[in-house]
Amino acid sequence: MTQDLSFWTLQTLNALQLSMLLFLLSIGLTVIFGLMHFVNLAHGALYALGAYIAATLAGTAGFWAAILLAPLGVALVGVVLYGGLIRRMRKSGPMAQVLVTFGLIFALLDLTRILWGDLALAMSMPAVLSGQVDLLGVSYPAYRLFIIVLGAAIFAALALVLARTQIGAMIRAGVDNDAMAACLGINVERLFFVVFCVGCALAGLAGAVAAPLLSVTPGMGLQILIPTLIVIVIGGLGSLKGAIAGSLIYGFVQTFGAVLAPQLASVLIYALLAAVLVIKPVGLFPAKG
Amino acid sequence: MFRHTPLRHAVLAILALAALMQAFTAGYFGLEILIEILILCMLVLALDLVAGFGGMVSLCHGALMGVGAYAFAALATLAGLDPWLAALAAVALTAAVAWVIGAICARSHGIYFIMATLAFGQMAYSYVFESPLFGGDDGMGGIDRFDLTAIGIDLNDSRTFALFCLAVLGAVYLFATAILRSGLGRSLTGVMHNEKRMKALGLNTWRIKADVFGLSGIIAGIAGVLAAQHIMFISPGLLNWTVSGEALVVVILGGLGTLVGPLVGAVAFVVMKHQLGExxxxxxxVVGIVLIAVVMSRANGIFGWAEARWGARLDRRLADATRSPTPEEVTSDA
Structure with a gap:
């Protein structure tokens, strides 16, 4: 089986699909951390929220409207969180921030249970994407290809914005040295706010595109949180390069581990994380050297 | 350095009395809750030791407890070892695992330390979850409690087991205070406040951190052995990171770095869980909102808040009343 080329193609596509989903989640989390030194553990809960909003809207407004509106809805929740909690926590230590967002996980988990109940929701794919596509000799679900393309497109867009535009330069300056950036006349606080909202929207988008693949349950935010944290810690906090590298490493190790060494698969990724932290305690591509 | 203020003595005495009263008067369900609180108390003492006095916020203490529980269960039921010997070996193994984790993670700080401990904890969790030897996700059953019938004590009775756990908790608390009062404990607090300066003073800081982490693992291992004996059944869920997360919440709710506070937090958390659960x-x-409120109030948990509000006044009044000649006399008994 493992000699067959189509096997490798198929697993590579699977790995890419998982990587892209994790990338959508981790990029928001890592840039928020890089800019604000703020670890938002509730990021996974926002992902679950995005999935719920999308699953609810898909029934009435259709798939494409759901995928567009869910990130906006999650970004709105992000605005409320920013104004109510996060702005006030800016000056406190990382410990307090971790705990407040841990409390938020609890609260958001039960809020989704109250609003949508304990039962899993399902979301159907649009007809265009529900078929199979022949690619490099394998037949692959079109929806999974769509996730890969979407993730790659968003990566390209973010890379372009960060490298080539003025706001990208401001964000890079803020990550590098926020006090100096503020001295140069950049409104760092507003920059934080924008980045935080975009990060939340991307988490919501990840939830929305994941909803048709997985069943939408209250616990899905907690399930994805640990992989996302592993991605950003392996990649190094604060950088786009770290987020994409971490996502790809996680996706490939997890997918190929599961098919080649099923006994070791789940331990493998944690061992990798431990190894990275021992050898390079700040991750592979940290934003600050 | 850790000191017992009069307020801490008073709260400890009240907690001990309340636990004794509950142990003698409560029915079956009340005793189960009491045992749950007592075991959680041990876990949060272990966590407070490293997080509150060493600045090492660990998300693997739940997993360490699980290692203790699984090692005990495997040695006692699969290998057929004497329960006391199995418990001893399980605690020693947990301490060794904790020491190694502490030694590896000692170089990282802040969020990286949290993530590194999380990685090790989840590694243990995934291993146990997948391992057919330990029953995988079905867990392991048929675990026996210690046999003390030789001296007329039957631990299969809930009341007796609760009293036994209380006694163990008392010993664990004395052990924790002894660590903090020793040279090692004082060095640890120094490392937390300024690691560079301690290094400049010639201390081997990673050894200090690893040693205390190992000692904290002993306590977590004891908690694990008792947890396995309490339910007489264990499942991988015991090792999951959410257990460590909840333990951290308890420590924060009670008051980080006070030892007494986390005990108050454990009582508050379990009682709140069961009362609200009804x-x-x-x-x-509710727990989430309370946690956010406590952290945002900038008080150091319930006990820390009480200490800041009444501690100093109570100290002064007691000092006046007893006219103690030296402050050491007030603070030095265990």
Whole structure:
């Protein structure tokens, strides 16, 4: 089986699909951390929220409207969180921030249970994407290809914005040295706010595109949180390069581990994380050297 | 350095009395809750030791407890070892695992330390979850409690087991205070406040951190052995990171770095969980909001708040009343 080329193609596509989903989640989390030194553990809960909003809207407004509106809805929740909690926590230590967002996980988990109940929701794919596509000799679900393309497109867009535009330069300056950036006349606080909202929207988008693949349950935010944290810690906090590298490493190790060494698969990724932290305690591509 | 203020003595005495009263008067369900509180108390003492006095916020203490529980269960039921010997070996193994984790993670700080401990904890969790030897996700059953019938004590009785746990908790508390009062404990607090300066003073800081982490693992291992004996059944869920997360919440709710505070937090958390659990299934929401409120109030948990408010006044009044000639006399008994 493992000699067959189509096997490798198929697993590579699977790995890419998982990587892209994790990338959508981790990029928001890592840039928020890089800019604000703020670890938002509730990021996974926002992902679950995005999935719920999308699953609810898909029934009435259709798939494409759901995928567009869910990130906006999650970004709105992000605005409320920013104004109510996060702005006030800016000056406190990382410990307090971790705990407040841990409390938020609890609260958001039960809020989704109250609003949508304990039962899993399902979301159907649009007809265009529900078929199979022949690619490099394998037949692959079109929806999974769509996730890969979407993730790659968003990566390209973010890379372009960060490298080539003025706001990208401001964000890079803020990550590098926020006090100096503020001295140069950049409104760092507003920059934080924008980045935080975009990060939340991307988490919501990840939830929305994941909803048709997985069943939408209250616990899905907690399930994805640990992989996302592993991605950003392996990649190094604060950088786009770290987020994409971490996502790809996680996706490939997890997918190929599961098919080649099923006994070791789940331990493998944690061992990798431990190894990275021992050898390079700040991750592979940290934003600050 | 850790000191017993009069307020801490008073709260400890009240907690001990309340636990004794509960142990002698409560029915079956009340005793189960009491044992749950006592075991959680041990876990949060272990966590407070490293997080509150060493600045090492660990998300693997739940997993360490699980290692203790699984090692005990495997040695006692699979290998057929004497329960006391199995417990001893399980605690020693947990301490060794904790020491190694502490030694590896000692170089990282802040969020990286948290993530590194999380990685090790989840590694243990995934291993146990997948391992057919330990029953995988079905867990392991048929675990026996210690046999003390030789001296007329039957631990299969809930009341007796609760009293036994209380006694162990007392010993664990004395052990924790002894660590903090030793040279090692004082060095640890120094490392937390300024690691560079301690290094400049010639101390081997990673050894200090690893040693205390190992000692904290002993306590977590004891908690694990008792947890396995309490339910007489263990499942991988015991090792999951959410257990460590909840333990951290308890420490923060009670008061980080006070030892007494986390005990108060454990009582508050378990009672809140069960009381709210009867009223609503959404008790996580309330816990989450309480946690956010406590952290945002900038007080150091329930006990830390009480200490800041009444501690100094009580100290002064007691000092006046007893006219103690030296402050050491007030603070030095265990």
């Amino acid at each position: 009223v609503t299934t959404y008790w996580h929401l």
